[in-house]
Amino acid sequence: MSKTTAGNYFEDFRLGQELVHATPRTITEGDVALYAGLYGSRFALTSGETFARGLGLERMPVDELLAFHVVFGKSVPDISLNAVANLGYAGGRFHRPVHVGDTLTATSTVIGLKPNSNGASGNVYVRTEGRNQDSEVVLDYVRWVMVRRRETVPADRLGETTIPDLPGAVPASELIAPWRVVGGYDTALAGSEFLWDDYEVGERIDHVDGVTIEESDHMLATRLYQNTAKVHFDQHAQASSKIGRRLIYGGHVISLARALTFNGLGNALSVAAINGGSHANPTFAGHTIYAWSEVLERIELPGRHNVGALRIRTVATKDHPCADVPLRGEDGRYLPHVVLDLDYTVLMPRR
């Protein structure tokens, strides 16, 4: 039975190792529609072909997060099949738009390794890159996961620790704004009258709406991304785990939260960067997701007078509306109903 992949364990990773991930995946109109049905996103740039053309694009781009999930999904069988926890993201950049018809592939490079002192696991840091059929990088990001060892080792055989310099927030000079505002910008069609200039650093927005997740929803999404992590799909096995439930793919919560932010950030047409993020607590079917956001930074883009960037923190919660902007308790730890703390950068038209 050796032809079955059991995934890599901590001892299988080496610093500098490059992993070519299976399977090439062509993005279609079908993926775009399923993404719409799964999250109900209303950002105009990825909803209406005519709107995208009005912003100087030849074709409507695919939602950045759909591309992100597809690339992420490819990395799962090689990187995180034996993960204990998905610890964080950093330095996620969207280099160029993905369009319907593009075929995405992914590779990862191991940039850090940190054995845990218990000898049973360790943290693996990778930079994952998604490319299109012309070998152009469409997105890349760093993530780190805690991965089990195949066999526990004694304290004197843990191996070297190399923690990479994690990138901070993606700087203005590296943000790509693939569209521009030509002539007027139709805020009525876009669904919000508030533009870049109207947001202030420190401003907080309760996105009000909530969406309940069902088992079918997150599994349909996660299979669409060809993400094979067992914990999302196998209730028979999960029943005898500590959790007892299927765990919802963190990216599903990210996309739900992003869709919820439309109410308050309706002109945040593109995601340009994922600066960092944590899945603070697990999400299960039956939970209702709410979100609030804080404007962390208002970024002028070099040479761009009608498009600006906002660095945003979006916090998602479960079964807890966000009027009280929940985040951490007095002990400094995430509150139990906080499920996501995402630091990312969006692009928005300026006045």
Added chain:
Amino acid sequence: MSKTTAGNYFEDFRLGQELVHATPRTITEGDVALYAGLYGSRFALTSGETFARGLGLERMPVDELLAFHVVFGKSVPDISLNAVANLGYAGGRFHRPVHVGDTLTATSTVIGLKPNSNGASGNVYVRTEGRNQDSEVVLDYVRWVMVRRRETVPADRLGETTIPDLPGAVPASELIAPWRVVGGYDTALAGSEFLWDDYEVGERIDHVDGVTIEESDHMLATRLYQNTAKVHFDQHAQASSKIGRRLIYGGHVISLARALTFNGLGNALSVAAINGGSHANPTFAGHTIYAWSEVLERIELPGRHNVGALRIRTVATKDHPCADVPLRGEDGRYLPHVVLDLDYTVLMPRR
């Protein structure tokens, strides 16, 4: 937190007001497939490209009700986010087919206002229009909803009442039949041997089959239509409501009922008009939907000898098969298991 849309309240509407709705939405093959998966429709005109071409069309059109739901969905954030009830439809006309690749936008005009005497709400009547990327009207309809006031007003400050002349059934002269029967019509491929000539006014058809709705189904559909009404999505909030459950979008029931009518009305290839309709009782996940129909009118189309129209009443029920054609009780009110009473007009080949 003022950047969040809370939707319009009764006092925000003015007679003659025009509302431009967000977000432009391009209809794709993906939407068509999801619609197929959600309802299992088998009408040949919207299922097989070759069949559509055989009826003189260059391309297969998109199901009229998919286009209707997308246009309706756009109107929700502006018209019915604070609705207490969706009271009725009238004068729905399908002016021209929608095709894959079309981008739909929507606008509404307030044509009537009726304050309720309790001072807490009122009925808003709108005519909503969906247009394609060439600004051609593809469909329009009137609907009226009861909308909450932001603040209750005393009896002497209710404001004016204007009830519009509601259109009756769309007359033959306004029905558009975009396809024609050229040469023979293949009833075997279409799935029914019964043509327009075979139906009699007053005839009733029990459509026999039943379909159970799950939470995932209606939420996937309703998000696909970018319909943002909270009651469909937020179980956490609904749990503390009188209903205690997520309410299923009425249009989801309309599409399920239309798909069920294939068994008995298989050659009703297109919907040409929605003359009127009521969501008689709420539908929840777990309910099994059944339907029966009555032929209300057999309409000859001016100058069209091989296509006719049938005005149909389709009644849908929950957890109650329709052999007994249920509708109203002795008190004249809808029976508790009746969820839809729809008066619409379909097009069908003639002998």
Added chain:
Amino acid sequence: MSKTTAGNYFEDFRLGQELVHATPRTITEGDVALYAGLYGSRFALTSGETFARGLGLERMPVDELLAFHVVFGKSVPDISLNAVANLGYAGGRFHRPVHVGDTLTATSTVIGLKPNSNGASGNVYVRTEGRNQDSEVVLDYVRWVMVRRRETVPADRLGETTIPDLPGAVPASELIAPWRVVGGYDTALAGSEFLWDDYEVGERIDHVDGVTIEESDHMLATRLYQNTAKVHFDQHAQASSKIGRRLIYGGHVISLARALTFNGLGNALSVAAINGGSHANPTFAGHTIYAWSEVLERIELPGRHNVGALRIRTVATKDHPCADVPLRGEDGRYLPHVVLDLDYTVLMPRR
């Protein structure tokens, strides 16, 4: 109410009878995406356009099993609406690839009839053929089902028995391999390093992973295939049946099992034949599906040096991981947790 189809009963079938099935169905990118979301298949040939072109194809083909389900679905209203049980498959051949844009139609020929001695039902054997818009056969297969009689007949009026010669495994000379390996074959992108030469007859593979089925999943799939069998959809009626539950379409389990086999048979890029199969026990929502496979035969294809075929038995189970390769009990009957025993032939690159 006579315009409603109640489906054919045993006494409606005649030997040699040809049935033209409704409804023509155009396969789109949307169907492909939904299929991906429903099963999470990762076989590279049907996932990445560039990968398909690398194998000498002009366009990426559609998964053979999606085409199979669509053709099968068409036959349901005419063949198995009154089926008691779906007894078996044989001689399923995939003659040519189906592509996005193809419109499929289906016909069946009655090739055998076997009345049951109880006078209440009988077995109907049909050969069903799916064709594309150019009338080219894309696939055909034999299946047999036990169908109820409209009215029970006494023992002396059962009618003739004709059992057809059921085809054995599709021979090498009839297997179509529409792609070829040109230059190198990228096993990293494909997701498995094991090629045809690496598999041995008798080898068994536990595919390890499990996927739990929800009601929404199988209904979405089964409606997508326009399969109208009531037992899959109508919980209200099923509640009063012996089973008490909605029964999951057997083809849904076949597709889930095929997707699971990726882990161990990752280069089995195409299904070339379905030699036989049984749905050993019913599957319900909530069940977790696992699978194991046995290599039955390693087949050289005439004149093809870089593509070979493997005849595979894949067994799927419910709520029972397959490390113990479960199949039959000591009494020779399928074990209660075995739900599928499928004998089929796949195509795989050779070294």
